[in-house]
Amino acid sequence: MTDADKYWNPILETLPQEKLKELQLRKFKRIFEWAYHNSPFYNGLYRDAGIEPGDIKMFDDIRKVPKTDKAMMRAIQGKEPYPYGSILAVPLEQVTEYRQTSGTTGQPVYHPETWQDWEWSAESWAYILYAHGFRDTDRLFIPFGYSIYIAFWAAHYAAEKVGCEVVPGGVLDTEARLLKMRELKATGLAATPTYVLGMADAARNRLGIDPAKELDVRKITVAGEPGGSIPATRKRMEEAWGAKVYDHAGATEIGHWGYECQAQCGLHINEALHLIEIEDIETGETINEPGRRGSMVVTTFDRLAHPCIRFDSKDVIEWSPVEKCECGRTFRLLRGGVTGRADDITKVKGVLLAPAAIEEVVRAMPQLGDEYEVVVTKRGDIDSIALKVELLPESGTEIDVLKEDLARELRAKTNLRYDLEFCQYGTLPRYETKARRFKDLREKE
Amino acid sequence: MADKSGNIEEMAQRISSIKQQANELKAMSGGIQAVDRNVDRILASVKMLEINISDLVGLVKDSK
Numbered sequence: 326m327t328d329a330d331k332y333w334n335p336i337l338e339t340l341p342q343e344k345l346k347e348l349q350l351r352k353f354k355r356i357f358e359w360a361y362h363n364s365p366f367y368n369g370l371y372r373d374a375g376i377e378p379g380d381i382k383m384f385d386d387i388r389k390v391p392k393t394d395k396a397m398m399r400a401i402q403g404k405e406p407y408p409y410g411s412i413l414a415v416p417l418e419q420v421t422e423y424r425q426t427s428g429t430t431g432q433p434v435y436h437p438e439t440w441q442d443w444e445w446s447a448e449s450w451a452y453i454l455y456a457h458g459f460r461d462t463d464r465l466f467i468p469f470g471y472s473i474y475i476a477f478w479a480a481h482y483a484a485e486k487v488g489c490e491v492v493p494g495g496v497l498d499t500e501a502r503l504l505k506m507r508e509l510k511a512t513g514l515a516a517t518p519t520y521v522l523g524m525a526d527a528a529r530n531r532l533g534i535d536p537a538k539e540l541d542v543r544k545i546t547v548a549g550e551p552g553g554s555i556p557a558t559r560k561r562m563e564e565a566w567g568a569k570v571y572d573h574a575g576a577t578e579i580g581h582w583g584y585e586c587q588a589q590c591g592l593h594i595n596e597a598l599h600l601i602e603i604e605d606i607e608t609g610e611t612i613n614e615p616g617r618r619g620s621m622v623v624t625t626f627d628r629l630a631h632p633c634i635r636f637d638s639k640d641v642i643e644w645s646p647v648e649k650c651e652c653g654r655t656f657r658l659l660r661g662g663v664t665g666r667a668d669d670i671t672k673v674k675g676v677l678l679a680p681a682a683i684e685e686v687v688r689a690m691p692q693l694g695d696e697y698e699v700v701v702t703k704r705g706d707i708d709s710i711a712l713k714v715e716l717l718p719e720s721g722t723e724i725d726v727l728k729e730d731l732a733r734e735l736r737a738k739t740n741l742r743y744d745l746e747f748c749q750y751g752t753l754p755r756y757e758t759k760a761r762r763f764k765d766l767r768e769k770e
Numbered sequence: 771m772a773d774k775s776g777n778i779e780e781m782a783q784r785i786s787s788i789k790q791q792a793n794e795l796k797a798m799s800g801g802i803q804a805v806d807r808n809v810d811r812i813l814a815s816v817k818m819l820e821i822n823i824s825d826l827v828g829l830v831k832d833s834k
Contacts, residue, residue, distance in 0.1 A: 334822050336778065336830065344829050352825070441814040448818045598821070627821050 450483030461488030468494035518552025525565035537567030554662030
């Protein structure tokens with residue numbers, strides 16, 4: 326296999342780290358200067374901070390640049406130039422696409438794209454699909470409600486760019502999608518982990534189809550939730566479909582910044598298109614060493630209409646101890662992908678809890694279904710966590726034994742005790758896109 | 771890497787030439803939308819070539 330067969334861009338993806346850093350500094354200066362001169366929002370932010378383009382001379386100077394966050398974006402939008410407000414860095418007539426965030430954490434953020442920015446989105450996704458093994462011999466089925474949410478739109482255009490034959494699953498319902506996939510012998514699928522599992526469940530229980538044996542899907546690209554990098558969830562998806570599952574990460578405001586390769590030892594950051602910094606969630610201190618989780622601060626270098634510079638995404642990530650990936654890419658690796666959001670990591674009974682840890686335990690137990698629900702409440706002064714799970718009909722295990730096992734595993738993994746409830750299979754909510762399985766009902770102090 | 775750097779410079783020159791020709795085409799269109807809008811699409815693709823290749827000029831050469 327030549328380098329051109331292996332990488333979307335063999336030069337950039339194998340560039341030595343010191344050269345990548347040099348490239349990143351050049352590109353940071355370029356986007357900073359662009360935003361300073363073209364976006365009134367950024368111009369005001371930087372003038373208030375007393376920083377201008379000439380001040381960025383070395384890599385460490387980047388830390389002097391003020392961070393941005395979603396709350397700022399929400400405050401800007403809805404004003405002129407309508408609806409994007411003063412962040413817009415191109416004339417409004419150059420905007421050719423409207424998208425918005427899913428609004429999982431509050432009011433959706435509006436996102437403008439010029440044709441060039443849209444082309445860039447497809448380009449960044451092309452790195453992902455190529456690393457996941459998609460080629461012009463693939464027929465990729467995208468079971469996504471093409472709409473105002475960016476989700477898999479760019480995957481569609483990237484797949485065309487890579488040369489795949491794309492089947493837009495659009496407004497079809499789950500059963501019709503499955504039947505179409507079988508009819509067309511689709512070889513690939515791109516969806517959220519929740520929906521990948523949900524489709525497999527629907528295939529088995531509503532259509533009597535075993536996806537692993539009766540469908541031709543052998544590669545699945547997932548995104549939107551941590552599941553793709555949670556070993557127990559990945560295992561369930563791979564077994565259900567008889568396919569390899571590859572994770573990637575991205576967001577509307579940021580673009581698609583990370584992807585797994587064939588070696589699957591973490592998420593590679595696309596360092597040619599993005600600069601990722603990790604900061605301690607409580608102190609804001611920069612984390613450069615592996616093994617410490619922190620919040621992601623990201624800069625996107627080449628997207629111009631709505632620049633994303635030192636954006637505090639609140640995604641929780643950590644550097645991988647693996648310094649050299651066997652795939653040959655020099656892009657740095659994250660361990661375990663995006664493990665959650667800083668917003669979701671909450672203190673319960675004084676212990677930091679990441680919902681992804683609960684998922685890892687639940688989905689590692691073969692007697693339990695894919696769905697679960699976590700509800701945190703407060704009784705008097707004491708926090709309480711209720712976990713609802715579904716018992717598979719054919720599990721054949723005594724509930725008391727299972728309850729004991731589950732409680733022990735949860736305690737080992739999260740250091741907390743739970744009120745466990747076993748529900749009848751099929752009674753917990755099912756989700757087609759991003760799932761909302763974690764509910765914190767305590768009053769905010 | 772030496773071969774790659776040689777290719778990068780040559781490819782970057784070609785990319786620059788395509789960009790120049792596309793801009794010249796737009797300048798001579800007299801505002802024909804069927805030309806201008808398609809040139810804009812060509813230029814967006816040219817930008818992707820710049821990101822993938824032209825931005826590396828000087829960087830890869832330095833590592834020879």
